[in-house]
Amino acid sequence: MPTTALIVGAGSGLSASLARLFVKEGISVALAARQIEKLTQLSSEIGAVSFAADVSKPDQVQQLFNDVDNKLGSVNIVVYNPSYRVRGHLVDLDPIEVAKTLSITAYGGFLVAQAAAKRMLQQGNGAIFFTGASASVKGYPQSAPFAMGKFALRGLAQSIARELAPKNIHVAHFVIDGAIRSALRPDPADKPDSTLDPDAIAQTYLSILRQPRSAWTWEVELRPWVEHF
Template sequence: MTAFSYRTALIVGAGPGISASLARKLSASGVQVALAARHVEKLAPLAVETGASIFSVDASEQDGVARLFDEVEARLGEPDIVIYNASMAVRGPLAELDPATVAQSLSVNAFGAFLVVQQAARRMLPRERGAILLTGATAGIKGFARSAPFAMGKFALRGLAQSAARELGPKGIHVAHFVIDGGVRSAKRPDASDNTLDPDAIAQSYLDVLRQPRNAWTMEVDLRPWAETF
């Protein structure tokens, strides 16, 4: 592993789970952290704990994402780590799904990721360095019954990650996709057994990837509890 050389991280779709663990570990590694979400009031305690800055954004809105990057750059400098954690799960029988809700889910899970990756790439390409990490799910590998919208969005996210990695990797930008294959512990899901993923352990895997030397980069990481079937 190489030394940790990044200075500023932007986490889009920040919340109390994986994002919070990432903010803590990145901050402890000396990284300035920007937390961005649609509802920012939930981020105040985490910002106090980690010294992070808070930004409001609708990740599926083009002008809003561009403005977010401008605001982060003005306050903290250009982010050299960009993490997309925004997600929207819509489930139900195909014949009964509301098309407008499905479109919204696709906007958050896939189109928003494209907007964020595009803005990150525009800023990282001139410097020929940076990292873009995308948080996926089991649904990006296999589509489950009654979960078509989520599978559609996460499959698209994985395709974006693969394409971006092949395009941007040779230009010095590390793109990696993380398949979170299992339930993640949270206040609503406090199960501390090996049947759930520990968000702190997930965040550690992100940092391990960020420390990889460029001659041995990972494009995809598949994380699951050892007890999870796959």
Template sequence: MSQPLPYRTALIVGAGSGISASVARALSGLGVRVGLAARNIDKLAPLASETGAECFAVDAADPDAVARLFTDFDRRIGEPDLVIYNASGRTRGPIAELDPDAVRRAIEVSAFGAFLVVQQAARRMLPLGHGAILLTGATAGIKGFALSASFAMGKFALRGLAQSAARELAPKGIHVAHFVIDGGVRSEAYPDPVARPDSTLDPDAIAQSYIDILRQPRSAWSWELELRPWTETF
């Protein structure tokens, strides 16, 4: 028998279609009150209507904006005992030609924004000795690809943040977990090729793994989980 979910309020930062939408549906189906945060909240209206979630506008790389986000969440829903960071930034191109400002912004969203959100979450969870913080990573956090330096830098930093936070916060009752999404995530714009069924990751299946991690007894917590389709090469 699976463990009950020991969380009641969840904030998803970087919400949109795909992984975060599937996680929001899974959590709301388990009775968790969900808040969805993104730069553009207009796109979240259908998901909010479906899940009963509340929407919050935020620039995840702005310290003041992130602080306001948590204050608003506290007031409207209650202090979150589950926080998920799903935002990321990237700019592609040859290293010699990349715009430094675009690279800085990409890293700020992928890594600095994650730090800001983890910090605010920890401040609320530490006095209670309870909570969970989940960080959505990527293949790029394990190996950097050509023409994708900014994404690799951001995701490597995110993984370092997760590892450090897990070592610091887990002994204080806060479960920190990092997910390496190693492969393409299925969507309407990116469906499975007909000749290669299940060669992309189903976002609902990813969400189920998030829920499984949240159900882990604290005597056997995972700090990192890699997810890849069965056809993905290592």
């Protein structure tokens, strides 16, 4: 079982559920985000270490991993959660915002995976997990940039899973096909369990992490029981 996890793009939703569960399982946790002020309460609660980084910048990703190495030792598991989206009709989209969407959602995933793989190849083991969305497999109207980014992230995961699995590095992609429950987005009273419980999602990540390597999963889809697919 891995001993140190880095959750990139950490926040109060799924990342927080993952962090709490990992700590409960005896895994040391590092949290990374562009603005770490939002992580103060969570870091204090679970004893995690927070790091500021813009994952679309190669130098900042390299510095992030160096800092984690120095504080906690080399990571065994990396979870990539960042994403950014801009919505609108194709003809109205701002190219700069589209580039930012791709940079954070997909290019950052490459940078983080590359830095993680360099360390895990030396260790001889590890796990790299990517958080996808409905847009990973379905392009919705007026959401082309997000679909582009999430499709690219899925392609990255599939490609490096085939490359790194024989090296004892487990790569997995999680299609979160539905809305994630939060304090700002609770289930309607008349529709219980109509959104994904982040704690339940975290349990699936842990289950995939614990898989024997004779039967590894590279992708799993998660959706509420009422979600269409």
